[in-house]
Structure formats: C-alpha cells, structure tokens
Amino acid sequence: MSINRVTPSPLEQTVVDHLSTAVMLFGADLCLKYLNPAAEMLFQFSARHVVGLYAGNVLPCPGTQVERRLRDALTSRHPFTERELNVVLLDGRTITVNCTVLPLHHFDADPEILVELHQVDRQLRITREEHLLSQHQATQALIKGLAHEIKNPLGGLRGAAQLLERELPDPGLREYTRIIIDEADRLQALMNRMIGSNRMPTRARVNIHTVLEHVRGLISAEFPSGPQVLRDYDPSLPELSADQDRLIQAFLNIARNAAAATGARGLVQLRTRVLRQFTIGSRRHRLVLLTEISDNGPGIPEEIKDQIFFPMVSGHPGGSGLGLPIAQDLINQHGGLIECESRPGDTHFYVYLPLEPEHA
Structure with missing residues (x-):
C-alpha cells in the first residue's frame, strides 16, 4: 500500500487523539513514534516515557514475536489482523485485544507501520459486571422477602416461649424454653445480617x-x-x-x-x-x-x-x-x-x- 505522506491537519490530529481505539505509529526501525491518548490509557503509561522504545518493549505479547511480525508486514506491504491477542500490562494484568497492523509506504519518506488495538475483553467484562449486579440485586430482593416471612413467625415463636417459661412450675424445664428463645434470637440476628442495613x-x-x-x-x-x-x-x-x-x-x-x-x-x-x-x-x-x-x-x-x-x-x-x-x-x-x-x-x-x- 502506497500513500502520500502529508502533515495531519489540526482536525485530523484531534480525531485521532479522541478515538476510543488505541493507535500506535512505529517507524521503519520499529521504534515508537506516536501513540494516542486511548493507547496511553490502555497500557497505563505516558507517551513521553515510551516514544522511542522498540515495539517488543511497548507491546509485550507472550508467545508472539512482535518485532518479527511487524518487520514481515513492512517487507510484504500486506496488512494483517490478529484476533484475541493477549497483552501484558505494566501492573502484570493481561488484556485481550484485536490487533490490526497496517504498513504505510510513502513515496518520499521512510515506511511506517500503524498498529490499531481494540480491547475485546472490556465488553465481556461490562456484560459480566451487569450480570453480577443484577444477580446481586435479585438475590437481595429474594433474601429480604424470605427474611420478612421468617421474622414474623419467629417473633411469635419467641413470645410464646417467654409466656410458657413464666407458666412452667418446674424451674428445670425452663432450660428448654431458654434454648427456644436463644435460637430464635440467633436466627433473628442471622436474618438481620443477611438483609443488611436499610439506612443509607x-x-x-x-x-x-x-x-x-x-x-x-x-x-x-x-x-x-x-x-x-x-x-x-x-x-x-x-x-x-x-x-x-x-x-x-x-x-x-x-x-x-x-x-x-x-x-x-x-x-x-x-x-x-x-x-x-x-x-x-x-x-x-x-x-x-x-x-x-x-x-x-x-x-x-x-x-x-x-x-x-x-x-x-x-x-x-x-x-x-x-x-x-x-x-x-x-x-x-x-x-x-x-x-x-x-x-x-x-x-x-x-x-x-x-x-x-x-x-x-
């Protein structure tokens, strides 16, 4: 692919800077020349700290020879896409991206190579989180409903045990009513812990x-x-x-x-x-x-x-x-x-x- 290299206009620069897709530009020597803010956010590093580094240091992909693949693309002039590629971040976390590599060959300048990264596990994470939140809300609603149904007869059971305790002629039998009252209190405390506080x-x-x-x-x-x-x-x-x-x-x-x-x-x-x-x-x-x-x-x-x-x-x-x-x-x-x-x-x-x- 051959294109004429021109200096980007302010509008073009603004568009690239505001893309949600991570964009990185490497020179013919495979040193990083530019990355947009989305790439900075994705990799959690600042452009001034990584511009000039080799591609293999900027794109740590386990099991993938990054620099060799980029050099082959420059030689063949053929773009390619790698799907579900694992990239290791500075903090040790691994993200999954789709990676598109586009060689740029100019009539009057050295070739360059454009790398576009689209994080695919982000949408999976959002879907998982939404499911987790809705699951938790449904569980809480179920628990609160069950707790309400349990607490009413539990209160009656405790009250009846207290009345029975007062009427028993043998003090030795009060041990059994005390067990009923204590277990009712324990279940009440368990219900309160399960439903949590109603206070904001x-x-x-x-x-x-x-x-x-x-x-x-x-x-x-x-x-x-x-x-x-x-x-x-x-x-x-x-x-x-x-x-x-x-x-x-x-x-x-x-x-x-x-x-x-x-x-x-x-x-x-x-x-x-x-x-x-x-x-x-x-x-x-x-x-x-x-x-x-x-x-x-x-x-x-x-x-x-x-x-x-x-x-x-x-x-x-x-x-x-x-x-x-x-x-x-x-x-x-x-x-x-x-x-x-x-x-x-x-x-x-x-x-x-x-x-x-x-x-x-």
Whole structure:
C-alpha cells in the first residue's frame, strides 16, 4: 500500500487523539513514534516515557514475536489482523485485544507501520459486571422477602416461649424454653445480617489508605502469627465520598477470608491504584479507585467460583457464607463493585469505587 505522506491537519490530529481505539505509529526501525491518548490509557503509561522504545518493549505479547511480525508486514506491504491477542500490562494484568497492523509506504519518506488495538475483553467484562449486579440485586430482593416471612413467625415463636417459661412450675424445664428463645434470637440476628442495613450510607471525605490501615491492624490482631500483610499504595490517590465504617466492614470481610485461607506462612497484599475512564456495570466513570486484595492461598474451589457472592456459600469449613455477600452489598451502596479471579496460589479480589462526588 502506497500513500502520500502529508502533515495531519489540526482536525485530523484531534480525531485521532479522541478515538476510543488505541493507535500506535512505529517507524521503519520499529521504534515508537506516536501513540494516542486511548493507547496511553490502555497500557497505563505516558507517551513521553515510551516514544522511542522498540515495539517488543511497548507491546509485550507472550508467545508472539512482535518485532518479527511487524518487520514481515513492512517487507510484504500486506496488512494483517490478529484476533484475541493477549497483552501484558505494566501492573502484570493481561488484556485481550484485536490487533490490526497496517504498513504505510510513502513515496518520499521512510515506511511506517500503524498498529490499531481494540480491547475485546472490556465488553465481556461490562456484560459480566451487569450480570453480577443484577444477580446481586435479585438475590437481595429474594433474601429480604424470605427474611420478612421468617421474622414474623419467629417473633411469635419467641413470645410464646417467654409466656410458657413464666407458666412452667418446674424451674428445670425452663432450660428448654431458654434454648427456644436463644435460637430464635440467633436466627433473628442471622436474618438481620443477611438483609443488611436499610439506612443509607453516611458519606464523608474518606482516605482509602486510612481504611486499609485500620483493616490491616484488625487482621494483625486477629491473626497474630501471620500471614504477612504487604502494602502497595498509590500516595497520589484523592479522597472519596463514602461511609468509612461500611468500607472498613467490606474490606475486613475480604481481608479476613484471605488471611484465613493463607495461614501463618501466607502472604496477603493490599494494593491501590486509580483507573481513568473506567466502566462499572453500564456506567462509565472519569476516575475509579481500584483496591486489590490478593493472597497466595489455595484458591477458591472451582465448584463455587461463580457463587461466592451468594449467601450461605463458603469455601471454609464452618464459614457462614455471609462475608462476601455483605461486602458486595456495602460496595454496591457506594456505586461500586467487587470482582474476583482465583487459581491455586493466586487469588485476587478487585474492589472498584467511583471517585466522583456523590452528586455527579
């Protein structure tokens, strides 16, 4: 393909800069000459730090000889498209993209090569998140309905046991009515935990690292012999509008599971980052706070991976199965979402919270 190379007009430059598709331009030496803001956002690096680097350093694709494929395209002058290509980001995450490579040969200049990347796992993630949110809302509605139906006869049962206790002539028999009353109270407390609080979050300006440090202190007190808790915080993060007590409870539920899974010799890491132009469910946010809680425990059993946010589902013997559903509900109240990836020796919980003001 041969085209005349001309200097782009301001309008053309504006169009390329505002494309949602990542665009990168490499010279004949396969050094990066330009990338648009969408590419900066996709790879999470600044143009001034990567312009001039070789293609293999900018496009880390495991199992793919990037520079050889680009050089072949320059030689043959034939464009090509690679679908569902895995690209490793600076933070270790892997994204899936469709990659189109277009050689540009000019009459009066050295050839160049244009690379266009379209992230395909983003739409899959949005669909998964929407399903997760609707699933959680349906579950909560079902639980609240069941709790309402259970609480009424439970109150009558407790009241009848109290009346019976007063009428029993033998004090020794009151032990049995006391068991009925105590079990009714236990079930009542369980119902209250399952349906959560009806009160709206009391929002104030909150530093996420203050929340995480409080959680770290609680975990250290609860598990004095370990695991080791590492921190990787982004000190530039702004404060967010949130209910601090509810955030502490949500993160504590996740971190407690991680600590219990890893044991004394395990490792738990708390990590914070900011994401730009990020979608939670179907809503796109300018800034999103990502808090990651990871551990090197045995991982979540395969048979319950898709059910961990359902009440009464637990991978720990004797677990109540309420910690993660409650955490998801508390984060949902802030417009956020919790996601999980797990395999043996490597489990990650990702907590996404919008950083916009509440009224935005």
